[in-house]
Every structure is written in structure tokens, then in C-alpha cells.
Amino acid sequence: MLGRVLFAIGLGGLAAFGLAYWLTYEPAPAVRVRWRDDVTAEQQATLERRYLLSNGRAPMDRSIAYDLLDTSRRNIEALVRDPAVADTNDIDRDNYEMPFEAAYGERWMWIAHRTPLLRDGRIRWTLIGVLAGLTILGWRGGGRVRAAALR
Numbered sequence: 001m002l003g004r005v006l007f008a009i010g011l012g013g014l015a016a017f018g019l020a021y022w023l024t025y026e027p028a029p030a031v032r033v034r035w036r037d038d039v040t041a042e043q044q045a046t047l048e049r050r051y052l053l054s055n056g057r058a059p060m061d062r063s064i065a066y067d068l069l070d071t072s073r074r075n076i077e078a079l080v081r082d083p084a085v086a087d088t089n090d091i092d093r094d095n096y097e098m099p100f101e102a103a104y105g106e107r108w109m110w111i112a113h114r115t116p117l118l119r120d121g122r123i124r125w126t127l128i129g130v131l132a133g134l135t136i137l138g139w140r141g142g143g144r145v146r147a148a149a150l151r
Contacts, residue, residue, distance in 0.1 A: 007138025013131035024111040027104035028054070028067040032089035035062045039084045051079045052119060054107050062086065067105030069113040071098050 033053065035044055039062075048056065052069035068076075077096040080088055092099050112118040118127075 003138045003141030006134045010131045010134030028107045028109040029098045029102040030105035034087040036086045067107040069109040072114045
């Protein structure tokens with residue numbers, strides 16, 4: 001019985017992740033961020049992770065083009081208002097959103113990028129690993145119970 005429950009939880013969780021990805025994945029919008037002159041490379045890398053700015057390319061002076069993976073209003077507002085950011089392009093700075101006509105970047109985003117905790121890839125992959133482990137454990141445990149019942 002426990003094996004079936006673990007199997008159902010694991011497989012159901014993995015199916016929910018897969019369905020959420022399938023229903024919500026889309027190209028990430030491209031944005032350009034100009035960092036203030038006093039921002040160090042380490043600070044910039046930290047801010048890129050915080051705001052899910054990915055695939056930095058085409059540097060021009062202190063300005064870099066990115067794919068923005070978290071397009072939530074909260075994230076865009078925090079990026080625009082961050083004191084380390086001198087300017088942004090391709091963002092509606094009044095409403096803190098991406099304009100409909102924004103160009104696409106090269107990366108893909110999905111709802112997990114806009115969900116607290118799941119934004120962190122390490123947490124996301126750990127959860128997927130746990131769900132896969134539950135599925136395997138439930139399958140193996142259920143198989144032992146079935147084998148014992150057949151004896």
C-alpha cells in the first residue's frame with residue numbers, strides 16, 4: 001500500500017511539472033541593462049542571478065543584452081529600481097512589464113521561473129529528483145509486495 005502511495009505521489013508530481021512546463025514555456029524576452037560604473041563584476045553576477053538575467057551578450061560599454069527569464073511585475077520593478085542599474089531598454093518602466101512587441105531572446109522560460117523557490121534551479125532539480133526517487137521507490141516497493149503476494 002505504501003509503495004502505491006509513494007509511486008502515485010512521485011509520478012503525479014513529475015506529471016504536474018511536465019504539464020506545467022508544456023503549457024507555459026515560451027521564448028524569454030530580450031532586454032538590455034546598463035550597469036552603473038561602480039558595479040563590480042561580482043556584484044553584477046549576483047544581480048544577474050537575482051533577476052534571472054540569462055545569456056549575457058553584445059556588451060556595449062556598461063550595457064549588456066540579456067534574456068529575462070522572470071517577467072513577473074515584482075521582478076521587473078525590482079530590476080528597474082535597483083540602485084546598481086543605470087538604465088534598461090525594452091522594458092515598460094511605468095507599468096513594470098514587458099511590452100507585447102518585445103523582441104525574443106535565445107532562451108526559453110516557463111512558470112517555474114516566476115514562482116518563488118522554484119526560480120532557483122537547484123531547488124527545482126532537487127524537487128524533481130525527490131519525485132523521481134519516490135516514483136522509483138514506490139515502484140520497487142510495490143513490486144516486492146506483489147512478488148510476496150504471488151508466493
